Amino acid sequence: MIFALVTACVSMDVGAATLAEMSPEERTLLVSQMNASVKAVGDKGFFYYEDPLPVTALVSLDIDNNVVVIDLDERIGPRAERSETEDFLDTIRFSILEHYDRIEGMMGIRFLFGGKPSTHWFPEPAQDEPDDDPLVQPTQRATAPVVAISPGHGLYYHHGFKDWRPHRETVNGVLEDDITPVMAGQLASALQRDGVTVHNLRPEGNVLSHRPSGQPWWRLGARYQLEEKLPDHPEIWHAFQGADHALRERDEDLRSRPLYANFLGADAFLHVHTNAHDTSRPRGAQAVIQERAPDRKLAVNILCSMRELIHSKDEFSTYPIPSKPMPLVGRGENKHAKMPSVIVEVGFHTNPEDALLLRNSEFQGLAMRGVAKGYRLFREGKPCEDFSVKPVLQAFGRVGYDVHLPVELTGNPAFPIHVTSRALNCSGRYCHSRSASLFSQADVEKHRVQYLCTRDDVGKPLAEISVEARDADGVVAKPTVYKVACGR
Numbered sequence: 001m002i003f004a005l006v007t008a009c010v011s012m013d014v015g016a017a018t019l020a021e022m023s024p025e026e027r028t029l030l031v032s033q034m035n036a037s038v039k040a041v042g043d044k045g046f047f048y049y050e051d052p053l054p055v056t057a058l059v060s061l062d063i064d065n066n067v068v069v070i071d072l073d074e075r076i077g078p079r080a081e082r083s084e085t086e087d088f089l090d091t092i093r094f095s096i097l098e099h100y101d102r103i104e105g106m107m108g109i110r111f112l113f114g115g116k117p118s119t120h121w122f123p124e125p126a127q128d129e130p131d132d133d134p135l136v137q138p139t140q141r142a143t144a145p146v147v148a149i150s151p152g153h154g155l156y157y158h159h160g161f162k163d164w165r166p167h168r169e170t171v172n173g174v175l176e177d178d179i180t181p182v183m184a185g186q187l188a189s190a191l192q193r194d195g196v197t198v199h200n201l202r203p204e205g206n207v208l209s210h211r212p213s214g215q216p217w218w219r220l221g222a223r224y225q226l227e228e229k230l231p232d233h234p235e236i237w238h239a240f241q242g243a244d245h246a247l248r249e250r251d252e253d254l255r256s257r258p259l260y261a262n263f264l265g266a267d268a269f270l271h272v273h274t275n276a277h278d279t280s281r282p283r284g285a286q287a288v289i290q291e292r293a294p295d296r297k298l299a300v301n302i303l304c305s306m307r308e309l310i311h312s313k314d315e316f317s318t319y320p321i322p323s324k325p326m327p328l329v330g331r332g333e334n335k336h337a338k339m340p341s342v343i344v345e346v347g348f349h350t351n352p353e354d355a356l357l358l359r360n361s362e363f364q365g366l367a368m369r370g371v372a373k374g375y376r377l378f379r380e381g382k383p384c385e386d387f388s389v390k391p392v393l394q395a396f397g398r399v400g401y402d403v404h405l406p407v408e409l410t411g412n413p414a415f416p417i418h419v420t421s422r423a424l425n426c427s428g429r430y431c432h433s434r435s436a437s438l439f440s441q442a443d444v445e446k447h448r449v450q451y452l453c454t455r456d457d458v459g460k461p462l463a464e465i466s467v468e469a470r471d472a473d474g475v476v477a478k479p480t481v482y483k484v485a486c487g488r
Ligand SMILES: [Zn+2]
Pocket: 001, 002, 152, 153, 176, 273, 274, 275
């Protein structure tokens, strides 16, 4: 994804309100401020390789639906489905970010092209979006769930420059096109450990040379890999048949991904990207969705699990991860997918701190295991909750006998779980510190923390035992202290 920021010269001095709640004067002011921002973007031009002209953009409000409407030049209509248009719309969107943040409960931005929606320019085939339920529900079958992974971007042939080039540029030592297959490989392994059948559109292990570009296959866009794999299905990798614009193969690359996921009948579709902004300021992860309920649920679980895993390491504990996904209507990779589909923006390669983390294999591993865990919770219908050891009520222990205390855990830890109990405020030879590895929920239920009351404990304050747990992903549970009253 790409962002751009245009600083607005004026800001509204009213509190957040829905469009309907605003006075006509407030709405007029809002529209004129947003128009100034989008005009500044549109006037820059150079959004298309073959068309450097400025683009006009006019803002209006759909008050009933609490939506901002932006009408672009009619000449963009035939290009509404192109990747250059996606980048351009991102730039427009983020130029008015601070204005629409002031609209309470805003339901999004609707883009029109010459006053008409993109469906006017690109009608949806009837079978593409059945009215009743357009989304494949997460599998309930006994067989392994199928997940398609799309590592963002990759080399494509540019018909204007007549060369092979990446979609993005190297910033802070990160080339998004090349780093996404690396992270996606880690995601694939994590999903496979959970019993998922994975289809990776750009497998990082393919080091053979792709003749036309002279580059290893793993660097190539999905379009070329699919052309090789499915020569009889050009409708997947050559969707822009008949197009003659310079970036047509890049557009086909983007489009081939959801079409292939649909072809597979995948249960979920996970895209791995890194983010960009035209300043170095923005940081952190994001999850981008087409606004559909299952997609939102999957994205919320992914963000929550990414936070749990990334923050489990002190070094990464302040990494910004929002709790809510970002709905962007019309992003082709999500829009054309018939299953829950989430674009995971792992971090901003335009921010030096994020860029350093994006290149750190430990960080990559935690982030990707977080994404896999988010999918596991989504599939199992479990909420994302904190991993912790539940405290027990005060127990009684007879001198000379072991007390056996059950351990109850909350959250969704990955097995095996390592549980350690340690007697606090204790000295001498009766100190108890024990560890156990638990490989299943049944092991957790059987496990007991032991404490042996001695004569020395009698008449003293309660004996305290600290109980700690750490799961296979390295997530450490909030520890708790068990208390035992010793007597005869
Ligand atoms: Zn990207």
